[in-house]
Amino acid sequence: MAKILLIEDDNDQILLYHTVFKMNGFNIISAIDGKIGLDRAKNEHPDLIILDLNMEEMSGEEVIKRLKKNPETKNIPVIILTNMDKRKFQSQMLELGAEYFWEKTVVMPPDVVKKVRDFLEKNKIK
């Protein structure tokens, strides 16, 4: 089963996504800030990363830049899931190499799972 890494600094969000992904048979791990997220991406080889943008220690923007710079992690697809304004940040994030830009108040957790599954199937990841 595909392994998903969620980089997100809000515990309530983590609980929400852990529950919904696990119930749908995914293996989900999470990181509470950007630095831990980079480490886990390197060490645990997830199939997909779901990344928040607004985080205290290291912003999501910085995380994706570093992920895409590192040969070990640059091929892992990244999806942005955030409360930041889509109109302002989407194009920048896609340019940095993100696959999609989803707003948390628009794409609900069950839909996130569905869309992730479609994406993985389309790209023949596990």
Place this chain on the structure above:
Amino acid sequence: MITLTLLLISLLNGGLAALIFFRGLKNKANFFFFLTLVATFFWIFGLGMFRMSSFENGIYWATLFYISASFCITYFLYFALFFDNKNIGKINFLNHLLIHSPNIITIIILLANFHFIKDYSLEPWGKSIKLGPAYFFYVTHIVSYMGYAIFAIIKRFRNVSGIEKTQLKFIVFGTITASIFALAFNLFLPFYTYQFVWIGPYSLIIMVVAITYAITKHHLMGIKTITSEILVGLLLSILFVNIFFNDNNLWFKIIIFLVAILIGYFLIRSVFKEVRQREHIEKLMKMRSEFLDIASHQLKTPISVIMGTASMFREGSIGKLPKEQQKKFVENIYRKSVKLSGIVRDILSASEFDTEKFSLPEGRLEPVDLEKLLIKIKDDSKEEADEKGLELNFIKTRAKISPIISDEFYLTQAIANIVDNAIKYTKAGRIDIMLDEDEKEVIVKVKDTGVGIPNEDKSRMFGKFERARNARDMYTDGSGLGLFISKEIIDAHSEASIKFNSEENKGTEFIITFQT
């Protein structure tokens, strides 16, 4: 003609000094640049008068311009030092005295006629001064101070980049060129002949033009202000020069000149006021749009959890979970709703305070038991503190505390904001909420071991939408409203105050007092 030009140049300098003065002596570098220009004004004015005055009086004007030049260089050095490093700290009296010692010595040797001016004579081209051995001291002072100042300016210039560099380019170029010219014609050439002593000040035109160009080109000030200043400057120059043209009605002309200064002053001031107001409005507009960004993001954060959880209930997936886990989700929805209502309350309060000076609702004022109120705030914040591993204490140092007249809702908001901040901006350690009373007042203190408030941000911490630099870095989505609201509420009490002590990386202590 040369003399008149000199007087004009001195006025130009005076004008530039006035410009900087009006613009506000915001920092020490500005202040000392202003003093440098004032001293320069006296120097060139003295030089002009030296040429124009009678032979007997010339020597006094010479004394004036030598002393002025000495001060000019000293303030230029100060300017360069503060320009290079804003955080140079406080200079104590002894250091000031030390930096000023060459000026004092120059004054003494000039006034005591101690081998500075060896000979004073009238040559076919004008008054001439032969300089004595004490002049070497003067030269050393000027050259060393000037050298060090230029070194500091260039050092700073190399370290800046971007728009600041383009702004500085003209100022640095103008100032250094003028300084070198002045050194050559006014310091070294007089060893041989005094004939060309008037050339130095002309180079100051380069400086004035360069600085004015830098100012206008980069819109450092509104064009309206510049125009009014140029007009006033022109008018004053004409009136000033007119005073010296012939001796008729001398006093009348001086009075006209003084009146013109006064009118010019008020004119420029009113234009400035208008420009400032416009700048203020622009700043408010910018703050407003930033606030909307922040507010919408802050509102979305709890909403996304509430919506997400509800969507999972609706879809049926949470229903499959054990009862205990389901309860946790309901609890999350509840907590985020509380947070959401708090944010909405802050935003509403802020706009309420916006329109008029806030006052507590008269009908609802009653004696409030601070102990009960603080314990409630502590209990409400406990979960957040626990999550971050912070110790949160309520400490009462007296058995009985007098009740204070207030409104419980607003007072809770005011103090809860401060406790919230303490938790938000403390990474490790503790937060103490303390309650005490002495003969005059009840004192509430909230003390944390957090990141502290940097010195440069302290003065604006209670302002609307204001956030400290380190707070921005740490926690990007604060609204900058918490302390503003707290202060408005505390100030609305009769005889109450709020202040803080803080040291960066050590912690902050807020002190709220209510007179009993």
